[in-house]
Amino acid sequence: MKVSFVSSQAISKAMRYQTARLQSDLTKATTEMSTLRVADTGLALGARSSISVTLHREIDRLKGITDSNELAAARLKSTQLGLQELTAAASKLIENYSTALSGAGEPGIAQRQAAETLTLMSSVLNTNLNGENIFAGINTDVTPFNDFLDPASPNRVAFDAAFSTHFGFAADDPAAQTITATQMEAFLAVVEPQFSGAGWSTWSRADDQQITTRITLTETAQTSVSANILGFRKLAMAAATVAAGFAGPLSEEARNVLLENGVKLLGQAVSELADQQGYTGVTEQRLAQASERISMQIDLFSGSIRNLEGVDEFEAAAKVTALKTQLEVSYSLTASMQKLSLLNYLS
């Protein structure tokens, strides 16, 4: 009759299982300590793995949006600078025209200033940032604004043709001195559609539609200004009529018609460009706020990920130490158990 019998094999097997188990736990704990994440997230989270996958993906997407927001911010900043520059040029042109109207100074000064403004317009409106022409609406791969000072440019050709058709001679023809104020006003009414109407296409190849950017996961914003806005059109008309019209020996009354019309248009242009600067500023602010919100979201999501799959480093370290100690105990127990045999006491 045997009471609490134990087989030799059960003893050695039990110790073997124990050691193997401790060793596999130790590998896991070591991984956890070095990565500070659970060793196998799938096994630890189970069905909640999908949450962790989604969070990781959202963080990556948000980071991507932060990057593209920076791109849009750079575009808006250049746009803002361009608008400021053109507003300043328009204000300066008003001064020049007013001086010319008061009879002081050469008419040539106003003409030169108008021509310079047109050059500035081409350089600003054809700004290229990162391969995109930022004033071209969504048609970003073309330089939107045609140079009026180039005689072969379509806008210049159209303007000159309109002039010749209306008066029967070119703008720089000596016969221009015969043009009366009434005739000039009639001509202005004729060329006006070239700027405000369908004729603007000879000036600008930009698309009316502005570039849209996704500034958060769900929100979009218009992040460019098209060269087709009214402010630019009026500025162009005020500058072009003077720059081209003054080419011939115009009478003073005809010149004054052009200058007065120019001052009126420039006044409107300045106010419209100022409005546009306001809109752009608001968008810049929206973008900055969106980026800020995104960075908060990223922090929040990272926190959730840490809660889900993170491991406290002290806990992980303590676990490793505990397992090591246990393993050592198990080793020494195994060794001393092996020594415990009746065989050693028989002689």
Next chain:
Amino acid sequence: MSLSTALSIAQNSLLNTQRQMGVVSKNMANQYNGDYSRRAAVISSLGPGSQVATISRATSTALFKQNLAALSGWTAQSTIVDGLDHLQLAVNGVDNATSPATLIGTMQRALEFFSATPSNRTLAENVVEAARQVALGLNQGTSAIQAFRADLDGQIAASVAELNQLLADFKMVNDEIIKGAAGDRDVLDSLDRRDALLKKISEIVPISTISRANGDTMIVTADGSTLFETIPRHVHFEPTPAYGATSVGNNVLVDGVPLFSATGANTTGSGTLSAMLQLRDGYANGLQLQLDEIARGLISAFSESGGDGLFTVPAGSTVPPGSTGLTGLAGAITLNPLVDPTRNGDPLLLRDGITTDYNPDDLASFNERLFAYIEKLDAPAGFVTASGSTVSQSLTAYSAAAIGWLEDARKTSASAAEAKSALAIRSAEALSNVTGVNVDEELALMLELEHSYSASAKMLQVVDEMLRTLLAAVR
């Protein structure tokens, strides 16, 4: 008269001691043999002065049966755990790096980058490349799943062959035992062998045994089909050599009856066969169905009014692209060649429309379509889940849920495996404690036998001296 009786008793004792020593020696030789049951030589009297040592074998029918059941449960569960680990790694990769969810996320990010600068051809190529990875990921996932199924099918065939062989061996051993019992021969070693065979069989299918006259044993499976009754019953399996997504594998027939199909991550099945069938038909098909649904969702999210968009199925493919469920679409889905720069396609068509021109003026920063794609990926649509129900989820959420489905199964099966392995170890230990050998005990027994032997020898010597004295007195 008395002296000669003493002499013969001592002689008898020497013989018995030798026999007992033989048993001790055999026990010690088998101390680490898990299939060996400890023998005990029990001395019993046949009549006055006539004692005989009969050898018996330590058994515990209840513990042995419990051990068989635990063994079946544990092998099934560990097969499920290994299979799920394999599927997870083959399809989703380490840290889910190659999972459709991750790849779609990368593609969505590339789309977002592209939508911010739609004039940039490099970013368009980047999206197309990411899309190619998605399609490849689904294709490779499908082939990994189908290779896994084919591999399991082969393993099932091998296990069935092994089972048939084990049953044939069982017949031989069982016949020996019946003959031995009838002819009063020593069948203890055969009994050990028969127990070892039963253990091996129960690793493949769950069994219960029925003991009959003359030591005959009958084996039935847990669901009641006869495996062995006087002769082995045939276990039949028709392997399927190649697996496609819609192939249906055959079941294992025990004596013509199909094996019961197990369910659940904490599997209801026992033995490797049912677990392998469950993996082949349950989990592999469930995962394949989800990949197919993801492929369908992708094709539909990018489709245009004029036909397939970024993703399509190759011309001549037999897969019905519109139908839901397990179709093998994930194996067929491919990048539309019209946008693939390696096949003379134009990646910028992604912005302008592939089959329908949404951007007739070719405006470089046109990004309405790109926004629409990004939103489509996040918009809810109907998807069929692995369990067969239809849910309204976004493609991104569904693909993430597919990971959750597999990981949930892994977690449940891993913790079930822990419990079942503990049970298997405990029951093996309990059985071993009843039927195993303890060396110290055998050594102690050896000492006793040594003493008993020297006592008997001394007895012989003393009787011899007494007889000599008697004879000397007579002389």
